[in-house]
Amino acid sequence: MNAHDEDRMKKLLQQALPPVDADTEPDRDLWPAVLRKMKSEPIAPPLFSCAWFDWALLAALVAFVAFLPQSIPVLLYYL
């Protein structure tokens, strides 16, 4: 790339990118809006948030094992 090409590239870039105004500050403070947005977004679900249905299933499984304790080795065999 010679000096002529560089000048040409410079002109093309200047044409493509509009000049930046000196006053680029927003007309209001955006930080409170960011805070509001962060507060409004739901928090990620915890790893172990059980539904009532799952508690019922767990209770049924515990009851099954309690009524049939001989099932414990069989269930452990498959886990």
Place this chain on the structure above:
Amino acid sequence: MNTHPYLRAYLAGVFVPTLVLPIILLGFITVRLLLEAPFPIERFLVFPLALVPTLFGLWNMLFLWSSSRIHQPIGLHGAVLPILGAPIGALVASCLGLLHFGDHGVNYFQFVQIPYALLPVFILAAMVGYYLVWKYIVGSLNRVLGIA
């Protein structure tokens, strides 16, 4: 974390059986050494040691592959595994002499008698256990490893 998702899925699946195995081993060593029960621990451990972790890992890889297509919940995906694993486990147990089919039921490990009528209940219990394990443990691991 975007590389090797299937390897991470396999490792997440293998986690639970690997964690449970020492507990099983401890329980049966206690039964064998302290209670002196004539129980074939070595043969018992073949299926949980060699096949169950592999099944879990492959099943989780299948979940990763299929979740982008059918969007099934991981709990239900895991609950289906006993339908596949129970016959394989029964076959292995039968070949190793741990399972005998009688006139009225099956005999596991020479001391657990299960009537045929109760077998569906056992499979249902296994499905419930697998559902909970897959939903809350494997699913959490998948999220931690960035594949869920």
